[in-house]
Amino acid sequence: MSAPAGTPGTPEAGDRTDRAEGAAPATPRALARRRRREALRRFAREYARNRAGLFGLAALLAIGALALTAPLLVDQADLTITGAPGAAYQPPSVEYPLGTDNFGRSILDLVIWGSRVSLTVGFLATAVSVVLGTLVGMTAGHFGASGGAAGRIVSSALMRVTDWFLVLPTLVLAVALAAVLPRGTGTIIIAIGLTVWPATARLVRAQTLAVEARPYVERARALGGGHAHVMAWHVLPNVMPVVLAQTTLLVATSIIAESTLAFLGVGDPTVVSWGGVLEAARNAGAISSGIWWYMVPPGLAIALVALSFTLCGRALESVINPRLRG
Template sequence: MTSPRAASPRALAWRRRGDAFAAGWRQFARQRSGLFGLGLLLVIVALAVLAPVLTDREGLNVINATGGPLEAPSGEFPLGTDRQGRSVLLLTLWGARMSLTVGFVAALLSIGIGTIIGILAAHYGRWVSAGLMRITDFFLVLPSLVLAIALSTVLNPGIGTVILAIGITSWPPSARLVRAQTLTIEARPYIERSRALGGGHLHVITKHVLPAVLPLVFVNTTLAVGSAIVAESTLSFLGLGDPDPMRPSWGSMLRSAWLDSAVIAGAWWYLLPPGIAIAIVVLAFTMCGRALESVLNPRLREG
């Protein structure tokens, strides 16, 4: 019987990554709050993705509204209707698509910018670090919401403007966090050995620094999505979101409820669903992020 051929270094590396992922999942599964948050997110994302299958998008058009203004919840409209007679449940489901899309993309943009700046500042040091950190400090002292409002006002309104405004105003904390982690990693002996063996800047960053920083980046991204959803809701509530009524978000629903005097009219079903949805999603992302942080940080896990 012939002996099996020795596994290649790449196969061994992927096997180690698989073992590490399995161990991390076992640690995550012990965090009940993290599992609960993950379950909530899966349900909400599934409803958002399946919204075109479960509902008819044409119901968002005011012309096709079949209900009366501000009807209370009933069998036909489980969450009632808005001032134009549209189903609040339909608006909430389609608003989830917009809010989650903006949250994910804006968070990825923010974390991407922060990761690049943080790694470059820590790796090259000297004047590169000084220049990048002064830019970071400049953005840190500016109120991010005020800067996002200014950008949304200057640029053409739309989903792209909202994503850009949130992404380029919320990256400084990530940059400082990644820079500190990169400095810790580059002080380790294997980085010195890699440089001594002829490894260039690109090799050190992509093969050693970035893989070691990615867990922290992943946790930070999870927490940043919730913040991005809140920022999008704030901009939309202030009238700086997507003006297209066929692309509602939870923030634009809150603005419409306020403009339609839902509180004065006693139409609680118009105001509560988007507010509760925002709170649930942010809470779920926070629980997942904290659970991941405890998995990837041995000191928190021991505590």
């Protein structure tokens, strides 16, 4: 009577033993990569269920592609006052789908080229704001939770500075900084970045306090982990999802702020941006003259980008916070 398949000593059992012994055990790094891939897949599935977020993402990809290909679509010579090919104030037509301005420049070309400056300022100003707000909020939260008496003094000082910036009118402060510093795109980026960071700092501080109370952070301190280790390896990874969602919302705020500063005349007059086009339309009297095609396209572009980033930010928040789903 033959032994049942799979019992010790049979070929099937030997094959399985060889396979088990020949398979290399998964390393911690491989397991970590696998968990990251699974987390990304779950994130993509949850985000795909949000139709508004998908619309915002598609609109942002289209606008980003338009901004990147603007040098291929628009001749820079046509953007100058002396090189404008058309007549002034032509209404929308086949040749000029969005009409022309008071210098004969195509409004469509101005809107396409202006997307480069507006998006650049929005992203860079947001980066300045997010980095500054994350550093201040995480430092205040960490030392306020585990820094002792000296840490609480540092945390209190940082939050009082944050509160001072928070109560100041953002637009007034940005206009003041833009008026004092040399005029240019870099000045606009700094002015916006230094005025919209307090909300991020407050949000990151609250999230840091929640993370600091978790058992694995206490275990890391008990094993000798210093402030830098705890903040870099335990606090920062857990606050990054919130920071990412806040970033998408701040980009829309930064783009609107850049357009407002340019509309008020404190932007860089040598570059073409959506706010600059609106400011030029106001100076040319397009509002009183009823030349709507000079004002509506850049205004709609600003509204579309702000709406798209807001939809993406809300979708990210719903994915990160399960209580917001549904």
